Amino acid sequence: MTRPEDAAPGHDVPYDVVISGASLAGCAAAILLARRGARVALLERRGDPEAYKVLCTHSLTANAYPVLDELGLVPALEAAGAVRNEARWWTRWGWIEPRAAEQGPPLPYGYNVRRSTLDPLIRARAAGTAGVDLLLGHQVRGLVQEGGRTVGVRASTPRGEREVRARLVVGADGKDSPVATLAGVRRQAHENGRFGYLAHFRDLRLDSGVAQAWFLEPDMAYAFPNDDGVTVMAVLPDKSRLPAFREDLEGSFLDFVRALPEAPPIDTATRVSKFIGTVDYPLLSRRPTAPGVALIGDAALTCDPLWGVGCGWALESARWLSDAVALAVTGRGDLDKALAAYDRGHRRRLRGHQFLAADYAKARPFNPVERLVFSAAARDPSMARHMHRYASRLIGPREFLSPPALARAAAVNLRHRAAPAPATTH
Structure with missing residues (x-):
């Protein structure tokens, strides 16, 4: 771990990537990029390595499990008492209770774990990864730009301002991302x-x-x-x-x-x-790249907290970015093409999710399609598992609302209406 006092102003180390924000997305990206050969400066504005995010659902949806596994965090989470996140959902038609099919595989799961446990755990893992310098007490105040692209950051530290240069600057600094603002990345806001x-x-x-x-x-x-x-x-x-x-x-x-x-x-x-x-938590979407800049986690997309998907997408977006740019940031590929690939992939994977979440954030009753699917899921085990896969973000909106899924939901509800009412006794 690099302490703030170890990084004197003007002391430059050549980096491939500078990441602003040592929370879930930033730490995951630092670990994955360093394992792929990159030299990473991981900047965190807070000076306490035990710091953690307070406002959070404290849930890692099942889509995050492969990333947690790749990071090597699953045994540590189990040892820390993280709870495998089975769930049931109340609706006016009854409880939706997903269960594994007989003779079928177990339902995929993630973990519920408090950020006071999770954040220090993943930050320590990042600090102990070869190729990562964790710079605590470093707050990004400006970007270094040359030839129309970002080539580093200017950060305030306990010992003065410091310039840190790299091929790529990553904003993992939350929904109000200073990196995105400084890079001029516009945001689209949906009222909650x-x-x-x-x-x-x-x-x-x-x-x-x-x-x-x-x-x-x-x-x-x-x-x-x-x-x-x-x-x-x-x-x-x-x-x-x-x-x-x-x-x-x-x-x-x-x-x-x-x-x-x-x-x-x-x-x-x-x-x-x-x-x-x-009292005011809008849904935010930003284009996840600019010349020399990439955004991950909430900096790229902030969803409605009621779905509890932010932590999972923070980890997934870190892996998507690492897969896309690892060769380029180490000088073995075209960085602009790599960033374009990350941009396309991020928007393809999450744009539909955000569209549906923004619509439901209007605080309205279920629409006809939602009534069809939720009522069927409360009545049919297969539809309940289908809901579980979507709530866990293992499938996207197209598969969730595909013609076969809607046809099955309609058939379930028709059978329910045709069934004789239970006899009553007096």
Whole structure:
């Protein structure tokens, strides 16, 4: 690990990549690029190696598992008590409860793990990777540009300003990305019609012992069991409820949870964190590249937190970038072509997801297609598994809403309507 005092102003080491932000996306990219032969400067504005992100769903969807495996983090996560994230979802048609098919493979899973556990773990892994210099206390203040492209950053450090040059600058610095702003990358914002608050509770008993989410149309809530016996309980109401929450946050939060169908027993649990939240969290999309610059994680795309996909996409985008540019940043390929390939791949994979999420963020009831699929998933095990694959981001919107999937959903619902009503006794 490189400490801030080890990096005196004006002391330059030749780097292939400079990454701004040593959270999930930045650390993953640093590790993967260094393993492919790149020399990486990993800059983190905070000086504490144990620092972590507070506002988060604390969930790694199943699409992230291959990246976690490649990083070698799965055994460490298991040892740290990360919870495999099985889930069930309440709808007005009943619970959607995905289960593996008889004689079929287990359902894919990721992990629920608090960022206070995860962030220091992956940052230590990055710091211990040959080829990575972790520079704590380094905050990017400007970009170094030559010939119309970015060739480095200017960073403030505890010992003054420092210039760090590289073939590629990576913004892994969150939804308000200074790197993106400094590079002039425009963003597209979609208004979020919900606000959200979460808190951590100990001894919050959940039915079946797995994560639960409530689709209340338009309100939303979820409870995710995490490491060390702590459950993250979150509420995401329509903004019409905001005045009440502002007047009495704790009372409104607890009343919201108590009113949930088959609500978890919040009054017998112990709250072990502050209430954490945001009243305005727009969905943001940016083009993920500019000359000499790449964006990963929330810097490239910030989705609605109700879906809990940000951590998974942070890790995936780090791998997509590493696969695309590793040869070029080490001088063995055309960097502009490599960045163009990453740009195309990122947008192809995530644009449809963001489109659907932005539409649902309007805080509206389910539309006819959503009613068709969600109701069928509550009635049919195969459709429930189909929902699980989409919620885990293992399939995209085209497959999720493909003609065969919609036809099966329609058939399930027709059979349900044709079935005789259960006899009642008096």
